[in-house]
Amino acid sequence: MRRRTIGFSGRCALLMNGQDDIEEIARRRRLAEGMGGPEGIKRQHDNGKLTVRERIEIFADNGTFRETGYLEGNATYDGARLASFVPKGEVNGSCEIDGRRVFVSAGDFTVRGGSAAGIHGGLGTELRVAQRALEWRLPFVRLLDASGGSVSSFLEMGRTYLPDGNTWTATEVELLQHVPVVSAVMGSVAGLPAINACLSHFNVMLRGTAQLFPGGPPVVKAALGIDIHKEQLGGSDLHTRRSGVVNNVANSEKDALQQIRTFLSYLPSNVYEMPTRSSSVAPRRAATDLRGLVPDDPRRPFDVRTLIDAVVDEESFFEISPDYGRSRVVGLARVDGYPVGLMANNPKHLGGSTDVAAGKKAMRLIQLCDLFHLPLVSLADEPGFMVGPAVELEGIETAGAQLVWTTVSSRMPWITFVIRRLYGVAGQCHHRPSGMYRRYAWPSARWGSMHISGGTAAAFKRTIAQAADPEAKLRELEAELQGIASPFRTAEATGQDLIDPAETRERLVEFVRDAQRVLATQVGVPAMPFRP
Known part of the structure; x- marks a missing residue:
């Protein structure tokens, strides 16, 4: 009986000490939840935060x-008793x-x-x-x-x-x-x-x-x-x-x-999983709205967001860096419920030319899509890399080389729709020569190594200078070149597919669906690292 009494008393002591410890945990939780105290909290609120x-x-x-x-912090003790605690x-x-x-x-x-x-x-x-x-x-x-x-x-x-x-x-x-x-x-x-x-x-x-x-x-x-x-x-x-x-x-x-x-919401929890599909929602705009989107005058811009609204699921476009590098619009969206990355030239800023800032945005999006298994959608109206003294000071050539490297090093499925222009090395960066890649062009599109306007004066400089009427000669040469710039001539020679603009959403949905089986084989860390 004596031994059992001692044991019972010992268990009571343990229970009492255990209860004290539980109360001490609760007390210290309250201290942690008090943060920097009433004055610190008031100061935070007074600062509008x-x-x-x-x-x-x-x-x-x-x-x-x-x-x-939550118990981590700076404590002082009065013997065994907690005297103060700062979380x-x-x-x-x-x-x-x-x-x-x-x-x-x-x-x-x-x-x-x-x-x-x-x-x-x-x-x-x-x-x-x-x-x-x-x-x-x-x-x-x-x-x-x-x-x-x-x-x-x-x-x-x-x-x-x-x-x-x-x-x-x-x-x-x-x-x-x-x-x-x-x-x-x-x-x-x-x-x-x-x-x-x-x-x-x-x-x-x-x-x-x-x-x-x-x-x-x-x-x-x-x-x-x-x-x-x-x-x-x-x-x-x-x-x-x-x-x-x-x-x-x-x-x-x-x-x-x-x-x-x-x-x-657009991304998987890690690179070893696929992104989650949501319910498919029809675009905000009708497919036929795209037929009249591109003006006849090549110098007139169009609203690229109207284009985006007609090809992605309604209310699904989440724009990234909207105020920086504004000649390129980039972001995440859904097509038939599947998450995608999307980039588009913005002709309302710098004519859509790719400057250093726009190039950085494009590279980050390509890396993000490659890392988290999102198909990339490019809506190209690319007049080329921006030119002039300002971009030379920023290192436009290095930026261009980095964009080329990032493009070629990527592996995720990529689809490009050429809307109006695709010129030069910047135009080249809307194309990838490997992996699952698809390109369609609208009949409004024109392309080449450089613009006929401007390029003609450079290529035929001596001929124009020696002409009796240099201005008339320049116009004559430009008219001749414009006559062979039809996208149908390119299609005859290369097999490039031209589509009715109203078919863009339909072709995009088909591609994104087909991309899923390829993306499923790419789970894991890609060869191209993500660089901040």
Whole structure:
């Protein structure tokens, strides 16, 4: 009896201690959920921003967020009793998006400006959420609101340290080859988080309340003696219109989070799976609308978005980088319910010519489609690479070489419709000589190594100069060349298929359906790596 009494008492003690531990977990959860405290939360709201936990609540399917590492932070003790606790400046975990699980890492600006100060991993450290995304083969989403490193950490450590962030960043780089990665710039983001914003397949930033730079105004002042406002230094207008560092701008935090959800909806969870098909929806416009789309006057532009609306499923086009490289429209869409990548020359900007910015957009889309098994649709009205002093300073030749390399190195099924023009090396970049490739042309199309107008003056320079009436001679030669520029002559010699513009959607649906069996053989990491 004595032995049993001791045993019973021991079990009671264990139960009591266990209950205390359970209550301690709940207490520490509350401390973590308190983030940077009432003052930090108020400051976040006063700056027009949601807190990290409010963002996750909007982003995730209801009740699906599972936080990890919520007990991590800086604690002080009074003997064995917890005296104070400051959570780390980020919230990590996983959640479901439209029923599919993704991993999330979200900066908490209410705690030390979202910096990593005071958190130093050592032996026994749990896997970071990025590592879990890689091992689980699930999409990875960053909600960035962080200032990067802080010199205050030197005081806490009692020393400085050699920069070795690539120990962790190597995982972020590897992720790009395996799963969809998305970054949202939700506040002022500097240091390594600013680089992480670009280590992604798609990124978005808030208008007015988000900025992106390696170092903010105080750093610029110390280094260069320049006083500059953070919005001028790295605001959304600069990065979505001029630098091209960020794809899309959002007018609210809810808009940014919805854009992420939409982008992910087109992609598989990883490169080892196929994208999911949705219900097929008829295009917004009738196929016959395309017959009168291209003006008779080659100098007059047409609305390329009318063309897009007539060939893809209704309301399915998600444009990427709409304000950068505007001579090329790129994005994701659905055709007969299947996700596709789509690019089209925009004759309303630079006549549709491919400049350096437009070339970058095209290359990123080609890489994205190749990586995640999406057929690529090209709606070509390509007058050629942009010419002139400005693009020479930007290195148009190198950009052209990179576009050629990316085009030839890709493997996903590709279909091109030549709408009006296809000239030069830029026109060549709407064609691939290997794999599943198909090209159709409208009867309105014209092509060649260069335009007859302009090319004639160069090719017959001496003949024109020696003529009694050089202007008349130029017009005579141009008229002769225009007479043999009919696409029917090309078709007679090469077998190029010309189609009624109203047939475009029908031919596209057939191709995308047939592409699925080829795409199924391409699952896995492609030979061409994705480069940010």
